[in-house]
Amino acid sequence: MRLAFPTRKRSFIFPCVLREVNGESEAKREARDSPTPCLPNPLDEAPMKKTIVFAAELIARMPFIPFSLKHFIAMQDPRFFHILPEGKEMIFDKYLGDVKVRINTVYPVERQMLTGTYDSMTSTVLGKFLDEGSVAMDIGANVGALTLLMAKICGSGRVIAVEPGPPTRSRLMKNLELNPKLRKSITVFPVGASDKPGKLFWSEDPRNRGNAGLLNGSGTEVDVVTLDDIVARARLTRLDFIKIDVEGMEYEVVKGGLASI
Numbered sequence: 001m002r003l004a005f006p007t008r009k010r011s012f013i014f015p016c017v018l019r020e021v022n023g024e025s026e027a028k029r030e031a032r033d034s035p036t037p038c039l040p041n042p043l044d045e046a047p048m049k050k051t052i053v054f055a056a057e058l059i060a061r062m063p064f065i066p067f068s069l070k071h072f073i074a075m076q077d078p079r080f081f082h083i084l085p086e087g088k089e090m091i092f093d094k095y096l097g098d099v100k101v102r103i104n105t106v107y108p109v110e111r112q113m114l115t116g117t118y119d120s121m122t123s124t125v126l127g128k129f130l131d132e133g134s135v136a137m138d139i140g141a142n143v144g145a146l147t148l149l150m151a152k153i154c155g156s157g158r159v160i161a162v163e164p165g166p167p168t169r170s171r172l173m174k175n176l177e178l179n180p181k182l183r184k185s186i187t188v189f190p191v192g193a194s195d196k197p198g199k200l201f202w203s204e205d206p207r208n209r210g211n212a213g214l215l216n217g218s219g220t221e222v223d224v225v226t227l228d229d230i231v232a233r234a235r236l237t238r239l240d241f242i243k244i245d246v247e248g249m250e251y252e253v254v255k256g257g258l259a260s261i
Contacts, residue, residue, distance in 0.1 A: 078115035099148050100178035107210035109142055118145040133157045135238050139193050139253055140245035143171040151182040158185055160234050164192035164222040165202045165212050192224035195255040200224050213247035227257025
C-alpha cells in the first residue's frame with residue numbers, strides 16, 4: 001500500500017504508514033533510508049522559476065498573440081500553462097495523448113490539462129507505482145485529471161474517485177462520459193473523506209477556481225465518510241495506491257482509513 005500527498009511543490013510518497021517496527025514506523029524508516037524520499041520540483045530553482053514566470057507573463061500580456069499560438073507553446077512545455085487566457089471552453093481530445101476532456105480555462109486545473117498533461121511530478125509517481133490491474137483510489141479527484149491517468153495505467157484494474165464538490169464532480173462525470181473505455185473501471189463516490197461520518201461544508205477558493213476545501217465552516221453542505229467506509233462500500237479486496245489531495249484534511253483521511261491501509 002502506498003499513499004501519495006501531492007502539494008504545489010512536490011509529492012510525498014509514504015508506504016504503509018501504520019505498522020511500527022522497533023519504535024519506528026516503516027514509512028519513516030523507508031523515507032529516512034531512501035535516497036529520494038520526495039521528488040523535487042525543477043521549478044524550485046529560483047532563477048529558472050523567475051525566468052519562466054516572467055516569460056509567461058510577458059507572452060500572456062501580448063493581445064496580438066492568438067490563442068492557438070499560446071496553446072502551442074504550452075503544449076511544448078506545460079510549465080507555460082499560465083499563459084493560456086481565461087474564457088475559453090472546448091473539448092480537448094489530446095489529454096494524456098488520446099483522452100477527451102472538457103476544458104474551461106477559468107479553472108487552473110483545466111488550463112494545465114490543456115497542455116496535454118497534469119502535475120508532472122505526481123503523474124511520474126503514479127507511473128512508477130501503478131501497473132496494469134492495480135487498484136487505486138483518488139481522494140480529492142476534482143475534475144478527474146489524475147483519475148483518468150490512473151484508469152489509463154491500471155487498465156483492467158479499478159479506480160475509486162472520491163469528490164464531494166458538486167460543481168467539480170459534475171465536470172468529472174462529464175469527462176468520464178467522454179471516455180467510455182476508461183469509465184468502465186472508475187467508480188465515483190460523491191462524498192468527502194474524513195475521520196468520521198457526518199456533514200461538512202464544501203467551499204471553493206474564489207482566487208483559484210475549482211480548488212476547494214471542507215474546513216471553512218460555510219458553503220455547500222456535503223456528506224463525509226471514512227476511507228474505511230468507502231473501501232467497504234466499494235467491496236475492495238485490495239488497495240494498492242491512494243492519492244490524497246484534500247486541502248489540509250490529509251490527517252483525518254488517513255485516520256479514517258486505519259483498518260484499510
